[in-house]
Amino acid sequence: METSVAQLELREICKSFPNVVANDHVNLTVNPGEIHALLGENGAGKSTLVKMIYGIVAPDSGQMFWAGDSVSISNPKAARKLGIGMVFQHFSLFEAMTVLENIALGLDRKTSLRDLKTEVLAVLNDYGLQLDPDRVVSTLSVGERQRVEIVRALLLDPKLLIMDEPTSVLTPQEVGQLFETLRKLAAKGCSILYISHKLQEIVALCDTATILRGGRVVATCNPRNETSRSMAELMIGANLREVVKGDRRNLGDIKFEVSNLTLQKVGDFGTALEGINFSVRSGEILGIAGVAGNGQNELMEALGGEVLAGAPNVICLDHKGLGRLGPIQRRALGLGAVPEERHGHAAVSEFSLKDNAILTARTRMNMVRMSLIENAKANAYCDQIIKTFAVKSQGPQSLAGSLSGGNLQKFIMGREILQDPEVLIVSQPTWGVDAGAASAIHQAIVDLAAKGSAMVIISQDLDELLTLCDSLAVINLGRLSPTFKVGDVSIDEIGLLMGGVHGEQGSKGARAEAVNAH
Amino acid sequence: MTADFIISALVTVVGISTPILLAATGELVVEKSGVLNLGVEGMMLIGAVTGFAVTFTTFNPWLGVLAAALAGAAVSMVFAVLVLSLGSNQVATGLALTILGIGLSTLIGAGFVGIIVAPFTSIFPDWLAKDPFLRIVFGYSPLVYLALAIVFSVGWFLNKTHAGLVLRAVGENDISAHSIGYSVIGIRYAAVAFGGALAGIAGSYFSMVITPMWAEQMTAGRGWIALALVVFSGWKAGRLVVGAYLFGLLMTLELYAKATGFSVFPSQFWASMPYVMAIVVLAIISIRNKTGSEAPACLGKPFMSN
Numbered sequence: 070m071e072t073s074v075a076q077l078e079l080r081e082i083c084k085s086f087p088n089v090v091a092n093d094h095v096n097l098t099v100n101p102g103e104i105h106a107l108l109g110e111n112g113a114g115k116s117t118l119v120k121m122i123y124g125i126v127a128p129d130s131g132q133m134f135w136a137g138d139s140v141s142i143s144n145p146k147a148a149r150k151l152g153i154g155m156v157f158q159h160f161s162l163f164e165a166m167t168v169l170e171n172i173a174l175g176l177d178r179k180t181s182l183r184d185l186k187t188e189v190l191a192v193l194n195d196y197g198l199q200l201d202p203d204r205v206v207s208t209l210s211v212g213e214r215q216r217v218e219i220v221r222a223l224l225l226d227p228k229l230l231i232m233d234e235p236t237s238v239l240t241p242q243e244v245g246q247l248f249e250t251l252r253k254l255a256a257k258g259c260s261i262l263y264i265s266h267k268l269q270e271i272v273a274l275c276d277t278a279t280i281l282r283g284g285r286v287v288a289t290c291n292p293r294n295e296t297s298r299s300m301a302e303l304m305i306g307a308n309l310r311e312v313v314k315g316d317r318r319n320l321g322d323i324k325f326e327v328s329n330l331t332l333q334k335v336g337d338f339g340t341a342l343e344g345i346n347f348s349v350r351s352g353e354i355l356g357i358a359g360v361a362g363n364g365q366n367e368l369m370e371a372l373g374g375e376v377l378a379g380a381p382n383v384i385c386l387d388h389k390g391l392g393r394l395g396p397i398q399r400r401a402l403g404l405g406a407v408p409e410e411r412h413g414h415a416a417v418s419e420f421s422l423k424d425n426a427i428l429t430a431r432t433r434m435n436m437v438r439m440s441l442i443e444n445a446k447a448n449a450y451c452d453q454i455i456k457t458f459a460v461k462s463q464g465p466q467s468l469a470g471s472l473s474g475g476n477l478q479k480f481i482m483g484r485e486i487l488q489d490p491e492v493l494i495v496s497q498p499t500w501g502v503d504a505g506a507a508s509a510i511h512q513a514i515v516d517l518a519a520k521g522s523a524m525v526i527i528s529q530d531l532d533e534l535l536t537l538c539d540s541l542a543v544i545n546l547g548r549l550s551p552t553f554k555v556g557d558v559s560i561d562e563i564g565l566l567m568g569g570v571h572g573e574q575g576s577k578g579a580r581a582e583a584v585n586a587h
Numbered sequence: 588m589t590a591d592f593i594i595s596a597l598v599t600v601v602g603i604s605t606p607i608l609l610a611a612t613g614e615l616v617v618e619k620s621g622v623l624n625l626g627v628e629g630m631m632l633i634g635a636v637t638g639f640a641v642t643f644t645t646f647n648p649w650l651g652v653l654a655a656a657l658a659g660a661a662v663s664m665v666f667a668v669l670v671l672s673l674g675s676n677q678v679a680t681g682l683a684l685t686i687l688g689i690g691l692s693t694l695i696g697a698g699f700v701g702i703i704v705a706p707f708t709s710i711f712p713d714w715l716a717k718d719p720f721l722r723i724v725f726g727y728s729p730l731v732y733l734a735l736a737i738v739f740s741v742g743w744f745l746n747k748t749h750a751g752l753v754l755r756a757v758g759e760n761d762i763s764a765h766s767i768g769y770s771v772i773g774i775r776y777a778a779v780a781f782g783g784a785l786a787g788i789a790g791s792y793f794s795m796v797i798t799p800m801w802a803e804q805m806t807a808g809r810g811w812i813a814l815a816l817v818v819f820s821g822w823k824a825g826r827l828v829v830g831a832y833l834f835g836l837l838m839t840l841e842l843y844a845k846a847t848g849f850s851v852f853p854s855q856f857w858a859s860m861p862y863v864m865a866i867v868v869l870a871i872i873s874i875r876n877k878t879g880s881e882a883p884a885c886l887g888k889p890f891m892s893n
Binding site for chain 1: 749752753755756759760762763764766767768769884
């Protein structure tokens with residue numbers, strides 16, 4: 070009897086914000102004890118929907134039923150009273166306070182901290198979670214912070230737990246622990262609404278998936294009967310585009326060359342660069358693989374011009390020495406760079422898209438006349454980027470910080486690509502970007518190379534590099550391996566070159582030496 | 588003679604520190620909620636003139652203090668509406684509030700210049716309050732005891748109560764507090780009003796205890812000292828008391844230098860000392876603690892829901 074009534078049912082929920090319909094007649098049913106995935110691209114309306122369930126945002130129209138009764142949830146307190154808990158994507162924690170104080174803040178009943186501590190320890194014990202209630206939150210790891218949120222939600226004895234992109238910041242081990250906790254919770258009858266765009270996780274964890282696109286429910290399915298690919302296609306509403314590389318392109322002459330680039334290590338956590346050599350031909354895409362923290366950031370800074378090289382001809386573009394030129398001069402000569410961090414490095418979040426376009430494109434796109442910025446040109450260029458790269462925004466005046474990660478990345482890539490750079494250096498081009506945007510960015514990289522630019526892609530995502538690149542080198546402990554043709558080298562060999570986090574092998578030579586020594 | 592001198596100096600220190608302590612306690616609560624109100628000086632002046640005017644009219648100093656608190660809170664609401672509801676810049680608005688307070692108090696006080704009211708009478712019998720030794724404990728205006736009671740209550744409130752935890756949470760991370768379901772704006776309104784009320788009482792101390800009369804800008808920049816004191820104390824109520832008495836000591840030195848002609852340095856030198864010390868202390872703290880981790884993380888940041 071009980072089990073036939075849905076824990077939560079949404080009927081025809083609508084919500085609009087100025088200029089955008091976030092949810093359009095959404096129907097959703099979550100059964101008791103069910104792990105239900107809510108799947109969709111960035112901006113598909115997942116977050117808005119769960120914010121309405123949790124009472125942070127009020128729906129424009131539609132009905133909600135909780136265990137069969139019609140309810141309206143006006144604020145998070147009301148939601149918690151019903152038994153709805155939520156773990157936020159960006160944790161709602163107070164850094165300067167202890168774990169216990171943070172938990173106390175999320176509870177509506179007033180318990181003394183001493184009694185609360187007993188309760189918290191009991192919950193931690195029940196679910197086999199490790200956490201010290203007296204630690205200050207700012208000293209915790211990301212996974213531990215998430216546990217604080219989870220414990221906070223568990224203390225409410227929830228009937229429904231909403232998890233907003235919970236694994237985006239976790240290590241694989243932490244993901245495993247989280248899944249175990251969620252399964253235990255579901256076994257006790259708690260429903261879980263699991264928001265994600267990581268398809269493998271959903272296949273592994275969830276009983277049902279509701280897929281949103283453009284604010285509408287496009288499908289409800291059992292993930293176990295689907296493949297990652299079929300769900301991805303439902304999510305982006307099109308066939309997942311394979312990157313089209315074109316036929317064997319003819320690579321031109323050497324365009325970009327780095328010879329013996331050596332830099333001292335900066336700070337305690339820096340990596341020294343030692344004798345980096347590589348060259349990229351016109352039309353070639355060179356990938357630089359490696360585990361994070363092996364000198365990728367330093368290399369990026371040195372190539373882009375944020376840090377100067379020792380001598381001019383250490384870095385050459387068309388046989389012209391760039392080594393002692395700053396980023397602005399290098400850009401003027403056609404060297405574009407897209408650093409990994411979008412906010413505050415590749416773009417100024419508080420600036421409009423137009424101003425961000427001006428920042429790197431003003432010289433090559435002739436936006437400045439007699440020291441004055443020509444607004445019409447800047448706007449036109451910005452419009453062109455938005456149109457060409459299908460950047461979801463409200464035009465050139467939108468703030469960069471208001472765009473989703475994938476859209477901002479598309480904008481930044483577009484800004485550099487439309488300048489027709491001679492060389493483009495990109496670090497982590499699709500980090501934190503959804504599948505649709507990632508494939509658009511990959512295609513743009515391939516297209517630019519086809520036009521004759523030399524490309525350097527620094528990435529930790531081996532799959533990405535193997536799909537995109539013509540040749541590949543591995544950076545490890547600040548040293549770069551010789552360049553291989555993709556196809557001439559197996560994944561195992563690349564893995565060996567990466568050497569793990571504490572690996573010693575820097576190059577094929579070093580590996581050979583190591584072998585000989587034994 | 589020397590014992591008598593030391594006791595009367597200590598009594599002066601405690602007395603002269605009280606308005607700074609009151610105003611700083613109010614500002615501590617405001618800043619703990621994440622709002623920076625630089626208008627303390629203005630609110631103090633409004634409190635000073637209102638307290639004086641009401642006492643003069645009703646002959647009841649307690650009504651005067653109450654009116655001063657209400658007036659301080661009322662004028663702080665001007666600031667609160669601009670900053671919290673309309674999202675204006677807190678620093679600029681706070682400075683404007685000071686200017687408003689100076690002008691408004693001068694206008695209201697125009698008819699009261701040169702009049703004297705009866706000062707507060709002690710709540711203790713004379714044999715305690717006037718005793719050469721015991722007056723170090725019992726010889727103050729009731730406002731001094733009120734101030735100390737308030738500081739300790741505020742310290743207890745902030746650190747031991749759930750409501751205090753919520754207030755600190757709002758100042759630490761407004762977005763999280765909002766998403767948990769606390770009314771960030773509502774809590775900040777209450778904090779600003781409380782800060783205004785204490786600044787008002789602090790102001791009334793000048794016109795009803797230190798010199799029982801009204802004079803333009805009689806708070807003489809002590810509102811700024813109170814602001815510095817909050818930083819000096821590292822946003823902790825206990826250290827606020829120590830800091831206030833330290834500043835009081837410096838101000839007392841000025842008075843004695845003036846009165847006794849004890850003039851290794853001119854009295855102006857001593858008069859400037861609290862302000863110099865405020866600057867030095869702030870500089871030392873910011874050098875030592877570059878991250879500023881003691882400050883509430885959302886201090887001065889506007890919060891707009893939706």
